[in-house]
Amino acid sequence: MAVTDMTERYQHIYDEMKQSFKWSFVDKKVLMHAAMTFAGDNIPFDAPRFKDLADRIAKDASFFSPLKQDKRVTVAAVLESKYEDPFRHYQYMKKIYDLLIQKKFKRGSASYSTALVILSAASRSISLDQHVDRTMAIHKGMKKEHPFITSEHDYPLASLLADQVDDPAVLMTRIEEIYHRLSKAGFRKGNDLQFLSHILSLDTDHEPAELVRRTAAAKDEWKKNGMKHKGVHYPITGLLALAGGDSLLFEIIAETAADLNRRKSFRWEKDWNSLVAANFTMKTTLDPDESLTVSMYTSLNTILEAQNAAMVAAASAGAVAATSSNN
Structure with missing residues (x-):
């Protein structure tokens, strides 16, 4: 399927979702994430079937669960599509x-996202109990190194890393080297950079210096094609770096993002549009056997789910804060 066809499908599915949930007051970004x-x-995509699944999840959830609210839509999208x-x-x-x-993860949206990641990404080479323990160990390692920027929203990626490594301590050493090299290469320190360093650490075939060189080159190509490069773009930049995409890839991303920016439904969501454009372009343009390892390619959705879950949570938190301020 061509990128333009995928973009048309995205618009069509989003419009159907918006109609289905018009009386449910679901956050726009949640619907865009689900449509993507x-x-x-x-x-x-079957709109009535999807709405029914989301409603069943909400009905089953406890009274104070985030599954009573917008999270039901995100969860339904992942489950229905897989x-x-x-x-x-x-x-x-x-x-x-x-x-x-039970293992002391915080209750809430981030832990539901983590459960989804483990459900879809676990290799079954280790037990579920071991996977959860390893996830907690990696998250504790993140928090030890970066106590002020690590939160429960880092759970999902920690669970993905848990499926890739045997020794969390060795992993954290590699992540820290990549993090500091990226900082010296002009990337801004913070949670987005931590996220990026974790993604790059999944590639164990290349040295940190080479991974950072590729990521800096991907950032330059992104900006060269007229797109703003912010912290929110760090994770997708890492995926593009791992893919080793050429300049044509970035041209297609820029053209697709421009298309989305012109559409009435999405014109105010430019940062999100560029992420969607990169996602679609990678899926339609790259050959997983040539550009990414098969395991990394299959991790693309999981990484995007982890990032999107954090973005949606941040957007929702911002909306709540604004409402409280106005009140």
Whole structure:
């Protein structure tokens, strides 16, 4: 499927979702994230079926659960797009969530995202219990190195890393080297840079210096094509660096982002549009056997889910703060 076709699907699915949830007051970014999930993977979309799944999840959830609110839409999108029996896998996800809580993870949206990541990304080469323990160990390592920028929103990526490494201590040493090299290369310190360094650490075939060189080059190509490069773009820049995309890839991303920026539904979401454009371009242009390792390519959705979950949570928090301020 061409990138332009995927963009049209994205618009169509978003419009259907907006209509389905028009009386539910779901955050716009949540619907865009859900629409991207279906469009990016070329998954058939059935609006009534999707709405029914989201409603079933909300009905099943406890009174104060985030699944009563916008999170039900995000969870429904991931489950509906990946599994033939999404509600049964929702039950599996809940069991993983309960185990996370038993292991002292914080209750809430981030732990539900983590449960989704573990559900879809776990290799089964280690037990579920081991995977959760390793996730907590990696998260504690993050917090030890960066106590002020590490939060529960880093759980999902920690769970992805837990499936890739045997020794969290060795991993954290590699992450820290990449983090400091990126900082010296002009990337701004903070949670976005931490996220980027974690993504790059998934590539164990190249030295940190080479990974940082590629990432700096990807950043330059991004800006060269007229797109603003902010912290929110760091994770996708890392994926593009790992993919080793040429200048044509960035031209397609810029053209796709410009297309989305012109559309009435998305014109005020330029940062998000460039992420969607990069996502679609990578999925339609890159050959996983040639550009990314197969394991890394299959991790693309998981990484984007982790980032998007954090972005949606931040957007929701900002909305709540604004409402409280106005009140």
